[in-house]
Amino acid sequence: GAVVSQHPSRVICKSGTSVKIECRSLDFQATTMFWYRQFPKQSLMLMATSNEGSKATYEQGVEKDKFLINHASLTLSTLTVTSAHPEDSSFYICSAEGRGRYEQYFGPGTRLTVT
């Protein structure tokens, strides 16, 4: 099946700093990428949907100025958590969908810890 990678797999950063998470589709062109957040023992929560070359669509309650999403190419989307706070500590997962396909391929996730 299609492969989606995320980098880094885990990151620890200090409060107030920014951290960038990359999501790459390795063997297909991802016209749409989704960013999810997952708290311990909870289900995935969709944060935003991004289409290549256009602005991301954020879900209600997700601050677009805090969670910057860039989908600059058909194989790469980035999520930047700006001015991170301890409450931003979470597991962030991306998924990617190819043109005309409805199957989403998930990345392995990035565990962010803000100290």
Next chain:
Amino acid sequence: KNEVEQSPQNLTAQEGEFITINCSYSVGISALHWLQQHPGGGIVSLFMLSSGKKKHGRLIATINIQEKHSSLHITASHPRDSAVYICAVGGVGNEKLTFGTGTRLTIIP
């Protein structure tokens, strides 16, 4: 908004047992996904189906569109099957997925 319910929430079974995990949803969908999440967190897509039945190795997924219900079966379960299994549905004309809360499966040797 689609409501997705999974049952059971937790399931512990002996190695070799036949496992069934259920998923019900409330409104029409374009497709239903079964996902597997291991303790490390990474998610693997097991199946995407919109009708009938799919089989991959020891895993079988079925869906009944009329009843808005899907089941995931695992035959000859093994400790390495221990994970959280998540059902997710995609609405008609909508790429967004609605996720169930997951079923935590533990297979005891």
